[in-house]
Amino acid sequence: MAGVELLDIVKRFKNETVLDGVTLTVAEGETLVLFGPSGAGKTVLLRLIAGVVEPDGGTVRLDGRDMRDVPPELRNIGMAFQNFALFPHMNAFDNIASPLAARRKTAERVSEGVERVARLLKIDQVLTHRPRALSNGQKQRTALARALAASPSLLLLDDPLRNVDAKLRFEMRLELPRLLAAEGATTLYVTQDYKEAMALADRIAVMFRGRIAQLGSPAEIYLSPASLEIARLFGDPAINVLDVTPEQDSQGPFVRLSRLRAPIDPGLHHAVGKDCSLGLRPEAIRFVGGETTGAIPVTIEAETPLNEKIVTLVTTARGREILVSRPSGEPGPSQGQAHIAVDSAHALLFDRRTGLRIEPSRDDADVRGAAA
Structure with a gap:
């Protein structure tokens, strides 16, 4: 009841x-x-x-x-x-x-x-x-x-x-x-x-x-989150938001970060060409070596220890600021040049005009078509 x-x-x-x-x-x-x-x-x-x-x-x-x-x-x-x-x-x-x-x-x-x-x-x-x-x-x-x-x-x-x-x-x-x-x-x-x-x-x-x-x-x-407005209310530090326009190639849909290809969910192929906002939780970004596929070069601006985690502010080659979060005790760079990688499985895409989240399509035919 x-x-x-x-x-x-x-x-x-x-x-x-x-x-x-x-x-x-x-x-x-x-x-x-x-x-x-x-x-x-x-x-x-x-x-x-x-x-x-x-x-x-x-x-x-x-x-x-x-x-x-x-x-x-x-x-x-x-x-x-x-x-x-x-x-x-x-x-x-x-x-x-x-x-x-x-x-x-x-x-x-x-x-x-x-x-x-x-x-x-x-x-x-x-x-x-x-x-x-x-x-x-x-x-x-x-x-x-x-x-x-x-x-x-x-x-x-x-x-x-x-x-x-x-x-x-x-x-x-x-x-x-x-x-x-x-x-x-x-x-x-x-x-x-x-x-x-x-x-x-x-x-x-x-x-x-x-x-x-x-x-x-x-x-x-x-x-x-159903919208960018809701996404901003949850999380500490707050979600990173970057303006992007998804593209697609033979490997599937992607966005460009520092002019490099960053793959997104294959089910988001219907967002290709739209003005979007990419939402990246700080914990969905990690520091990697420069030789890693898809590694994005950044400059470390500041690092803040917050007990159970360490939050690092970095800037991309285009000057866009991104917060990266990792557990305390996990090694990572604290100054100078570094590289980050994005966990595409946890990347969120929002319509820039409405603010609503664009949900991945789970139609098998659509996904096969996106990968063709």
């Missing part, structure tokens, strides 16, 4: 359309991340699902039930916000207990529910503290515990790690998947941090301007 079904959702504020025909299905028990820049409509979509905001068009179904005219308190939803939103006059225990108390649970059930999630989130030692006595990390965990306390069937998490330090954010990226799996709730998680999205999601819905631009697994979004 689908945990959440959104059918053609529209929301306007005055003359601005914030959500423009959003259709989305989230499976029961799935963690779906809503990812995109500020203003894409992510938070409004969460509030609409929660019942705090009413749609101007479309249907919201939770566990198969139409939510029209169902108030927020009857939707069995837990929600956590980026600003924590804790009651300042209550201690951590009472903050966590508030959804249970609102459902008129017995004192024993309230205590059991609070202690269960507090242990799970490792804040059982601060339950008597008020928010002003808690660190940001403890506040964040308390807000999450409150969302989980009543064992909701649906969790709505609105960028809950945004206001915590980098160390805690890293730790919670590791802990949250385990926590969410243990709870078994359907989860919608909003973030603008691509690493967070990649770490937490079963699937990612990338949003732009009130619409879902792409929906897929983290690997699908990263390796096969």
